[in-house]
Amino acid sequence: MQTSHQDVRGGSSASLFVDLYEMTMLHAYRECGMNGVAAFDLFVRTLPPERNFLIACGVNCLLDQLENLAFSDRDIGYLSTLGLFPQEFLENLRSFRFTGDIFALEEGTPFFANEPILEVIAPIGEAQIIETLVLNQVGLQTLLASKAARVVEAAKGRPVVDFGGRRAQGLDAAIKGARAFFIAGISATSNLEAGRQYGIPVVGTMAHSFIEACATEIEAFSSFATVFPTTTLLVDTYDTLEGVSRVVDLARELGPDCKIHGIRLDSGDLVSLSQQARSILDGAGLHHLQIFVSGGLNESEISRLLAADVPIDAFGVGTDMSVSMDLPAFDIAYKIVEYEGVGRMKFSPRKRTLPGRKQVFRHYAGGMAESDVIARLDSRQSEGTALLKPVMLGGHRLGPSPPISDIKNRTSRMLSELPRALRTVAPAMTPYPVIIDEELQDYEREIAARVATL
């Protein structure tokens, strides 16, 4: 039952969310006496053509996971079955804790290619063993926040709600996705677990199945509005415009007691249906009833609808946002950049890594970001705002996660400081300037020359 119960809770031990090679390397580092401090950078190698910027997200969740990382008896019992590790190594795992430092972009910070989202400074085995967890978890929320910002941009101030839990790739993606969406500007989620865990507002209307199970559509509307007077009624089960007329009938019947919030369209030609529905509602004096649309929406479709000047008050967005359909993964990497104070790099084609510890400086003019500089940590470069900040020292986070509304507000402010040309659904004509500081370029050449002699 232990396994079953784990499954029910969507559950997995983050401590064993490790690729086998990280565990074998941990053992090999110890056997080789390599206990020095390493620096690893998490970054995206190239900005995908589908994105004008990315949004750092998920670091606070990762810090919780790292603070609580520990191998249970069950974990160690499993590892012993592999026949790869001596008993002494397995016993030592019992006292394993992550004791490193982490410097990171604040959640919600827009960033670009090659800029570290975070730097991990820790004994090399510790920095190595968290590799898969860091990539997966910060990658997920960064991917999804970056997608949602586009949907929010397209909606031009109209509320967008997350309906995607059912199509997200698993429970973790749905729940942490709702968090990332909210941070990126979404108003609410339909997912109760995300609401509970992160304090995100939850919303919902009704499903076609409720209407189909009732004897008639009008009975379904009437029953539901009796139980939930401020509901939004779903009108496209049989004939959308007849459905709207039935909402009008119900509103007339309820008279001044009518508190119905609005209607939802979930299929068909949303341009003409929303216009005709608005016309029917207005004709009945129901100007205050909102029109909410859903069904296959994404940033392009929302842009198309709004370009047609549709009377739509809010959008429900699911699948496309939840799996980041146009960009379901990106080239996020977690790479060693320094060991025992010396920069490290590899020469694998198209996989070069900037060596050494770094800082990212954002330069502003008139309150607007105009360029970033990636520099060595101890660089003379000191103008601009340093974006990488300490968030964990010695394995302890420097403070609790900020309230999610604060993260959301800061994200909104940081997005508003990006050049307007980047905040578009279409690809930006001119990329945002990211400069590799000369000292860092010199250092890269120096390390490359050193490595070439190995």
Place this chain on the structure above:
Amino acid sequence: MQTSHQDVRGGSSASLFVDLYEMTMLHAYRECGMNGVAAFDLFVRTLPPERNFLIACGVNCLLDQLENLAFSDRDIGYLSTLGLFPQEFLENLRSFRFTGDIFALEEGTPFFANEPILEVIAPIGEAQIIETLVLNQVGLQTLLASKAARVVEAAKGRPVVDFGGRRAQGLDAAIKGARAFFIAGISATSNLEAGRQYGIPVVGTMAHSFIEACATEIEAFSSFATVFPTTTLLVDTYDTLEGVSRVVDLARELGPDCKIHGIRLDSGDLVSLSQQARSILDGAGLHHLQIFVSGGLNESEISRLLAADVPIDAFGVGTDMSVSMDLPAFDIAYKIVEYEGVGRMKFSPRKRTLPGRKQVFRHYAGGMAESDVIARLDSRQSEGTALLKPVMLGGHRLGPSPPISDIKNRTSRMLSELPRALRTVAPAMTPYPVIIDEELQDYEREIAARVATL
């Protein structure tokens, strides 16, 4: 700390993995006295052009979740904060259990558009509240198994291992994905948690970081092979062919004690590098060293490599398979088809649902599947093999989950019974015939006519 610890365990309550509207409908059904039995079908509306078939996967995991579904004090405490539900409803949730029946395709069964992956028969509120969980969980593993089968097909018998946990969309996708990949024919995973939870073989080599942290590449190889004599050495950190030569040097030094399993190439032109590497190894008499490749692989790239007749022994596949890159979501739906013995359907454009309970019959000739018939449950149609089987009655599963190796073997057999023309990476010229039985078509017309009068 409760929340943090939950997070660490990748953790989420499956019972609150519910869209708000399912909870409000559960309440409304009760308030309206609608306690009748409903049937809901899980199915894919159209076979995506990227897939010649899909593979049912994840049902056994879902059954575990449904058997253990229960609302905790914490869940109910959260729901009460929403101010939407009366205390009596919330109190009743404490005793909520899923008590329904489920009929499903066996895991690993190839299926096509409109064929139910499973049917849920339960009091309508119970069938409704599991909607998001069913869609998300069976959808995830079905999506990923269907993708992995293509990768396995492309590899033409060479082992494929799952390296994708780092790029999967979250912990749940990575771990259940490894399960789905294994069922679909993958040999092993790098993810230890998936290995522990599902008994999947785990594999791993070494990372570039190990090599970069060591003073020299040869020292790294030598150290690692001392700790893990049967290792696979990663040769592309600096210069791939020099890396191969260093493996040869190490093998010569170790002499007859050399147990090195092989080398891994992770970048560059894998055709010419694998050929040159093979030539270097063979030239040194190391014919038994295997060549393992990874880095940006998918079914197309593997097909391209094998078409070039490369000397590659095994493939590590990550990102593309883990997010089902070419098809990150599909049009999977969970729809009411019957309530209180009467078929139900909606008329929303392109969203018609076949009403009533069903069975899928697969017809074979000479041991090969040649067509499917979707029929009414009580149909006279009785030839062929009935694919939907009872797996849960009254909320209790009919048996434990079969060993994963049995599911994998059955999957392999069922795939081998599909027409050869479907088992290709390219789109099949002729789709597999799926016939809607005439009685079911008549019933659809009958229900449509009835609904049109509502």
